[in-house]
Amino acid sequence: MAGPLAGLKIIDLTTVLMGPFATQILADLGADVIKVEPPEGDTVRHLGPMRNPGMSAGFLHVNRNKRSVVLDLKAPGDRESLLRLLQDADAFITNVRPAAMARLQLDAATIAAANPAIIQLSLVGYGQDGPYAAKAAYDDMIQAACAIPSLIAEVGDGVPRYVPLAIVDRVVGQAAATALLAALVHRLKTGEGQSVEIPMFETMVPYVMSEHMSGLTYVPPNGEPGYRRLLSPSRQAYATQDGHVCTMLYTTRHWNDFFALAGQPNRCEGDARMRTIADRTRHIDALYAEVGEVLKTRTTEYWLDVLGSADIPVMRLHTLGSIMDDPHLRAVGFFREVDHPSEGRMVEMAPMGRWSRTQPASPRPAPRLGEHGEEVFASLGQAGSADSRSTP
Known part of the structure; x- marks a missing residue:
């Protein structure tokens, strides 16, 4: 594996999106991520x-550069196999509820006993010291708890809709990757492992309240919550003679x-x-509305040209379709066609950023279920264990 994190071994006990997105970031940067x-x-x-069972498009886009092993953690032998994997790992990330991990006898103390230097990162819905600790947490639930649908209702038609993205899973996944790297830096300085809890809520x-706390920042409050520019109903893509254009007038010169x-x-x-x-x-509502009236008088291409020139x-x-043909993304090679060994020709998105010395790469496609069980456990002297199961 290439990339700045080459040499790090991360055991990934996460599913769905938030955890796998976090570990794909780390895998793209070169870490050896073993997906259990x-x-x-x-x-x-x-x-x-x-195209084939168990290899959905959604899975392919958040699990590249990982190795997959299969373990039934309710089976004593497979639980012991996981502990052996953890003995020489740098980090362990999970989004299994802490209570469930305890029932599996895989609580933080047990894992630290197996590897005192390991970083344990637990992704949870809500901080485990609060009354919501046991609540089920999905992206929509956290959006609701953070008032995001209420903001959409305020600037729209009054209906509190969710953002049509798994935005919480992505944001918290990125935060988890950052937190894990920070804990690893601490270990480099001190040799100390630790447990880190990252709650979604x-x-x-x-992300919501830094802009919108506004007057509630002060004690006593000196105004209402809400950043007016962001809450203007006229803050939108503007209609032109033949479509829409997006512009933002911010400075006096603009x-x-x-x-x-x-x-x-x-x-x-x-x-x-x-x-x-x-x-x-x-006065942003009225001013944005005036801008909207001006933009209706010309075509989209006209405004793209003259505003860009100024x-x-x-x-x-x-749209979701047109972004695939964006000329900038085409020029930088963001969407690239690759050959997956079992799924054939597919489109992949580029890993993060440009690096002068340790450019991340994508040498390993998203794995078939259990594809790497034999090689992973052979390195531990456990060839033939239950984890070697794989899909065809």
Whole structure:
């Protein structure tokens, strides 16, 4: 494996999306991630379009660069196999509820006894010291708990809808990868392993409230919650003569130049609402609505050209289909066709960033269930154990 994390061994006992997304980040960066799956496999293997059973599109996009072994952790022999895997691992990440891990006799103390230097990262729905500790947590539930649907209702038609992305799983997965790396840095300095708990709810609340706490920041409060610019109903993709365009007027220059391009060079003079960013934010609904009326007068291509030439932020509104043909993504090779050994030709997305010395790569496709059991356990002197089961 290439990448800056080459040499790290991570045991991955996670399923669905949040945990596998976190471990794919680490695997893309070069870590040896061993995905431990139950005999039926990760649930996501069986959801969505697929060419072969157990190899869904969703699974392929969050499990590349990993090795898969199968263990039934309710079976004593397989539990012992997991403990042997953990003995020389750098980290262990799981999204199994702590109570369930305790019933399997795989609590933090047991794992630390097997490997005192290991980093144990537990992904949970809610901090385990609070009253929500035992609640089931899914992306939609955490979005609701963080008031995200309420914000959408406020700027839309009053219906509290969820963001149509598994946004919580992705954000918390990224946070988990960051936390794991921080714990590994601490171990490099001290030699100390530790347990880290990353709760979905508490991780997501700052993503909402850092902008929207607003006047509630102060004691006593000096205003209402909510950042008005973000909550403007007119903050949207703007209609043009033939489609939509996305632009954002932020600085005083942006506003002056926009109205000059619209044939109103003196529009901002003498308007108290336009003097400063604070003034504009207080009146942003009306100002954005005025921008929308101007943009309706020309075509999308016209605005992309003239606003871009004036260095005013502007972007085409993509669909899920059109983004696949974006010229920038094509130029940087973001979507690439690869050959999967069992699934054939497929589209893969590039790993994170550009590195001058340790560029991450994708040498290992998403694994078939149990595909690497023999090689993983042969290295521990356990060839032929139950984990060697694999799908055809």
